[in-house]
C-alpha cells in the first residue's frame with residue numbers, strides 16, 4: 102500500500118491506494134489513468150495526485166542517475182531541448198568572443214547546432230576533436246586541445262553512430278583542470294548502462310525518454326545545483342515565475358525556473374514508469390546482456406560480403422555499445438533497411454547514410 106499525503110489550503114489529506122506493481126501492470130497508460138483518474142472526492146484531489154506523480158517521476162530520475170537532489174533534474178521535451186536550454190541559458194551568459202566550445206565530430210547534430218547558434222551570437226569558437234584511425238573520438242587529442250580558453254566540453258557518452266563508449270570521468274577531470282564545464286549527451290548510455298552523475302562528476306547531462314522505453318515528448322537535463330541556480334531562465338511564463346510585474350518578473354528556483362508553461366505531466370509520469378521497468382531488470386544486467394548481443398551482432402555482420410562497419414572494433418574499446426552502423430557496397434542504405442524491415446523486426450534509421458541496427 103502507498104500513502105499519498107498532500108497539504109493544501111492548510112488542510113491535510115491522506116489517501117491510501119493500491120500500489121501499482123511494475124511487473125504486473127507495466128504500461129504507461131496504466132500510470133496515466135491512475136494519475137489522472139477523476140477522484141470521487143474532487144478534481145482538486147486528482148490534480149494534486151498528478152502533481153505528486155510528476156514530482157515522483159523527477160525523484161525516480163534523480164535516483165536512477167544518482168543525482169544528489171531531485172531539484173537537479175529539469176524536465177524538457179527531449180534531449181535536444183535540454184541541450185538548447187544549456188546553450189541558451191548557460192552559454193549566452195558565460196561565453197565571450199574567442200572563448201572555445203569543444204565538441205567531437207561524432208556528436209549528434211542536436212548537440213552541435215545549439216552551440217553553433219550560440220557561438221554566432223557570442224563570438225565563441227567551436228573546436229572539433231577528430232577520430233582516431235580506429236574510428237573512435239580521439240580523447241588524447243581532446244586533452245591536448247583543452248586550454249584556459251575552453252569554457253565547455255560538449256560530448257557524448259556513447260556514440261549513436263560509432264558505438265564507442267567514452268571515458269567521461271577522465272574527460273571531466275581534464276576539462277575541470279582548465280576551468281571548463283562538461284555537458285554529457287547521455288542519450289545512448291542512460292538507457293543501456295549504469296550512469297552515475299556524481300561519479301562522472303558531469304556538470305550537465307541530458308537524456309531522452311523515448312530511448313528509455315518511455316513516451317516521446319519528454320526528456321531531462323541534469324545540472325549541478327550551483328550551476329542551475331546561477332542560470333537565467335530559458336523560456337518565460339507559467340510555473341517558472343515567482344512574481345510578475347508589468348515591467349519585470351522574478352523567477353522561481355530551479356528546476357521550476359526552467360519548466361515554462363504547463364508541463365508534460367503524463368509523459369513525465371510515463372518516463373517514471375519506464376525507469377521502474379528498467380530498474381526492475383537492473384541496468385548492469387541490461388548492459389552485460391547488450392555487450393554480449395553487440396559482440397554477436399558485430400561478429401555476425403563481419404561475415405556479410407562487402408560490408409563496411411563503422412566505429413571501433415569491440416576489442417579496442419572497453420565495451421562497444423549494442424549498435425552497428427554499416428554500409429554494403431553498391432546497395433543503397435534505404436534498400437537494405439527496407440529489406441531488413443521485411444525480414445525481421447529491427448530498429449533502424451532509413452534516413453542515415455548507413456543503416457544503424
Ligand SMILES: Cc1ncc(COP(=O)(O)O)c(C=O)c1O
Pocket residue numbers: 179180181182209211212257259260261286288289309310320
Ligand atoms: C546521441 C544522441 N544525442 C541526442 C539525440 C537527440 O535526442 P532527442 O531527439 O530526444 O532530442 C539523439 C537521438 O537520436 C542521440 O542519439
